[in-house]
Amino acid sequence: xxxxxxxxxxxxxxxxxxxxxxPYKPAKTSTEKSLLKExxxxxxxxxxxxxxxxxxxxxxxxxxxxxxxxxxxxSGVRARQEAMKVRTEFLRIxxxxxxxxxxxxxxxxxxxxxxxxxxxALRMKERIKKNYPNAFIVPDLIQxxxxxxxxxxx
Numbered sequence: 001x002x003x004x005x006x007x008x009x010x011x012x013x014x015x016x017x018x019x020x021x022x023p024y025k026p027a028k029t030s031t032e033k034s035l036l037k038e039x040x041x042x043x044x045x046x047x048x049x050x051x052x053x054x055x056x057x058x059x060x061x062x063x064x065x066x067x068x069x070x071x072x073x074x075s076g077v078r079a080r081q082e083a084m085k086v087r088t089e090f091l092r093i094x095x096x097x098x099x100x101x102x103x104x105x106x107x108x109x110x111x112x113x114x115x116x117x118x119x120x121a122l123r124m125k126e127r128i129k130k131n132y133p134n135a136f137i138v139p140d141l142i143q144x145x146x147x148x149x150x151x152x153x154x
Contacts, residue, residue: 061141065141065142067117067120067137068112068114068115068137068142069112069136069137071086071112071128071135072087080108082108083101083109087099087101090110090131090132093131098143112128113142116145
């Protein structure tokens with residue numbers, strides 16, 4: 001009785017030891033590397049269609065997903081004038097931050113900043129909380145970040 005149990009235990013230990021070995025062996029010679037480049041990948045043609053549709057949708061968006069701070073919203077009789085006043089005041093205090101006025105029925109809203117991450121929005125909120133303590137973070141479609149090229153340094 002002890003012999004079959006010992007055999008099974010030995011077999012299980014051997015099986016677990018073999019499971020720890022990695023089957024991956026990195027290519028070391030140039031012939032092995034060239035073989036990797038010649039792999040024929042079989043995939044459904046609908047994947048390419050979905051990828052192209054995604055690219056086209058992103059081209060039409062004219063922005064990217066991100067975050068802004070909403071510092072004002074109102075739907076009163078003079079909401080448009082108040083919103084313009086708040087935007088002008090914000091741009092006077094923080095000329096380096098963009099401010100946007102939008103109308104989403106029935107509210108006029110002032111949103112500021114173009115933050116790609118929520119942590120950037122939190123830093124901006126800390127920066128403006130002295131003048132705008134009720135600002136809050138909202139997800140929004142933001143402008144693409146400015147790209148710096150060799151031509152822009154001239």
